[in-house]
Amino acid sequence: MKNxxxxxxxxxxxxDLLSLMPQVRAAQQTLVQGSGEGNDYIGWLTLxxxxxxxxxxxxxxxxxxxxxxEIIVCIGIGGSYLGAKAVNEALLPFFGAYHQQQPAIIYxxxxxxxDYLYELQQLLTHHSFGIICISKSGTTTEPALAFRLLKSQxxxxxxxxxxxxxIVCITDAQRGALRTLATQQxxxxxxxxxxxxxxxxxxxxxxxxxxxxxxxDIQALVDGAREMKNLCYNQNxxxxxAAQYAAARTILYRSGxxxxxLANFHPKMxxxxxxxxxxxxxxxxxxxxxxxxxSVDFTTDLHSMGQYIQDGERILMxxxxxxxxxxxxxxxxxxxxxxxxxxxxxxxxxxxxxKMAELGTMLAHVDGGVPNMKITLPQLNEFYLGELIYMxxxxxxxxxxxxxxxxxxxxxxxxxxxxxFALLNKPGYEAESAAIQARxxx
Ligand code: PA5
Numbered sequence: 118m119k120n121x122x123x124x125x126x127x128x129x130x131x132x133d134l135l136s137l138m139p140q141v142r143a144a145q146q147t148l149v150q151g152s153g154e155g156n157d158y159i160g161w162l163t164l165x166x167x168x169x170x171x172x173x174x175x176x177x178x179x180x181x182x183x184x185x186x187e188i189i190v191c192i193g194i195g196g197s198y199l200g201a202k203a204v205n206e207a208l209l210p211f212f213g214a215y216h217q218q219q220p221a222i223i224y225x226x227x228x229x230x231x232d233y234l235y236e237l238q239q240l241l242t243h244h245s246f247g248i249i250c251i252s253k254s255g256t257t258t259e260p261a262l263a264f265r266l267l268k269s270q271x272x273x274x275x276x277x278x279x280x281x282x283x284i285v286c287i288t289d290a291q292r293g294a295l296r297t298l299a300t301q302q303x304x305x306x307x308x309x310x311x312x313x314x315x316x317x318x319x320x321x322x323x324x325x326x327x328x329x330x331x332x333x334d335i336q337a338l339v340d341g342a343r344e345m346k347n348l349c350y351n352q353n354x355x356x357x358x359a360a361q362y363a364a365a366r367t368i369l370y371r372s373g374x375x376x377x378x379l380a381n382f383h384p385k386m387x388x389x390x391x392x393x394x395x396x397x398x399x400x401x402x403x404x405x406x407x408x409x410x411x412s413v414d415f416t417t418d419l420h421s422m423g424q425y426i427q428d429g430e431r432i433l434m435x436x437x438x439x440x441x442x443x444x445x446x447x448x449x450x451x452x453x454x455x456x457x458x459x460x461x462x463x464x465x466x467x468x469x470x471x472k473m474a475e476l477g478t479m480l481a482h483v484d485g486g487v488p489n490m491k492i493t494l495p496q497l498n499e500f501y502l503g504e505l506i507y508m509x510x511x512x513x514x515x516x517x518x519x520x521x522x523x524x525x526x527x528x529x530x531x532x533x534x535x536x537x538f539a540l541l542n543k544p545g546y547e548a549e550s551a552a553i554q555a556r557x558x559x
Contacts, residue, residue, distance in 0.1 A: 119495040120348065121504045123358035125365040126479065128434065128488035134355075137364045141354045144363070144518035148511075149350070153518055155525030160312030161510055164320040165343035165503075171307070172336055175322055178285060178305060179329035183220055185283055186247035190237070190267060191327045192226035193251035194259045195395060195530075196315020197287075201327035203392035204319070204502055207385045208333050222331050225267065226250075226260030234263065238270055246271065247283035249330070251323050253309045255293020258534070264295075287322050314525055316396050317510055320503075334499045341503025349511045358492070359508045363515035365490050366434065370408050370520075374434040374488065378426065379412045381438045382475045385497065387414050389438065393509055400513050400524040407520060408434075416474050427485040435482055436490045438505075439475060440497050443468045 125134060147153035149162065160167075182189055191201060205222055213221065225237055248271060250264045271280045286299040290308045299306045307322035318324060320342050325335045345359070354360040366377060377397075379390045390412035401407035413422055426433060449470070451463035462470060479489045492508075494501040517524025539549035 122493045123361045124491045126489045129368045141360050141364050144515045147518050148514045154523035158314045158525035161317035165346045175325050182247045186220045187244040188221045188246040189330045191249045192260045192263045194227045197251040199392040200319025200324035203388040204328050205331045206388040226263035249285045251287040255288045255295030337499035338503040341500035342507040345504040345507035359511035363512040367519050369434040375432045376409045378435045382415050399527045403522040431486045433487045439493045441495045
């Protein structure tokens with residue numbers, strides 16, 4: 118069977134890759150032996166095996182929600198939302214709303230936009246809906262706000278007792294406001310283990326329940342992740358794609374390429390990039406170090422960002438997520454008049470044009486001083502996304518340790534929260550409120 122492949126194309130030489138391997142090996146030892154900083158957050162390493170005993174429960178819960186709801190609202194932010202959104206967007210049909218796909222999966226708690234919440238509430242007024250509320254801490258402002266609004270709306274629409282049958286909470290086993298509420302109300306719950314951080318939680322119930330609710334095959338997703346785990350654990354570092362990728366991007370970073378663009382040629386991959394940006398950005402951006410993760414959707418963005426990539430500051434490296442076989446076939450038709458001059462493409466698959474755009478872009482970017490790496494998925498399905506997810510997580514752990522930072526904490530994300538609470542006069546923030554008001558008056 119095929120697996121995901123990594124190739125450094127012309128970005129780095131084979132010799133450079135080999136030279137870095139002792140460092141990759143050391144980072145791998147630190148990671149799998151749990152001897153590095155952040156070692157209390159490496160539960161994700163064995164999730165593909167550990168989660169197996171919960172798959173049935175997750176599937177059964179999803180089946181109940183699917184039966185009862187026209188719309189399932191997944192409430193969460195950051196690591197408690199992006200993994201599920203990424204997999205669902207990648208695998209569900211485009212234009213789902215027009216196919217009246219049931220149930221529709223909608224997201225909330227990932228912003229504080231009043232208009233977003235208003236329009237969502239309006240929509241839900243006309244539908245039977247359920248809620249999955251996901252928050253590891255159980256105290257994050259954005260999801261807590263959305264949950265309070267939607268829980269109360271659901272209770273008004275169908276009554277408190279029926280609402281209890283349509284609310285599922287995924288949170289800490291013991292701590293946090295969400296756990297307390299779920300226990301009080303008797304909601305169905307799943308646990309986010311202490312040793313799994315938000316951005317590494319997609320293969321836990323955090324990601325798997327919303328993905329199962331979308332009707333996707335979570336067993337295949339986990340099987341793919343387990344396959345990649347086995348490669349990472351059993352192959353030499355020179356051979357497994359996670360280590361190869363971590364090595365190549367580290368070499369490029371050390372040579373001055375401080376921004377990594379994750380590029381796709383399939384719009385369904387957009388949110389995979391969003392998930393990847395959080396994974397690497399929150400893991401590596403520390404102590405004024407780290408590759409800045411950015412993303413582009415091609416060929417769309419070649420018509421907007423293409424100029425900069427080709428010819429702007431030479432700080433970019435690029436990783437192309439390539440899909441070998443599309444899931445459908447469309448043949449380009451012949452036209453008698455040929456006014457658009459495209460008859461040279463007649464009879465070809467649209468993907469052949471896309472693939473040549475991909476190759477042409479990669480060559481042009483290399484010529485322009487943007488080294489390319491390529492990750493090839495044989496097909497876009499649950500299994501290969503499972504492989505990709507695990508590969509990226511593992512590469513992220515290796516890259517972080519090679520960078521000399523703790524890849525599993527995120528101290529920087531507290532700064533905005535402190536200011537926001539101070540500005541909103543949250544009880545307990547009196548000193549911060551006074552200080553920030555004085556600062557604003559200056
Ligand atoms: O990766 C992380 O830790 C963060 O992105 C969190 O997942 C995010 O802030 C949401 O936190 P919580 O699940 O506690 O609501």
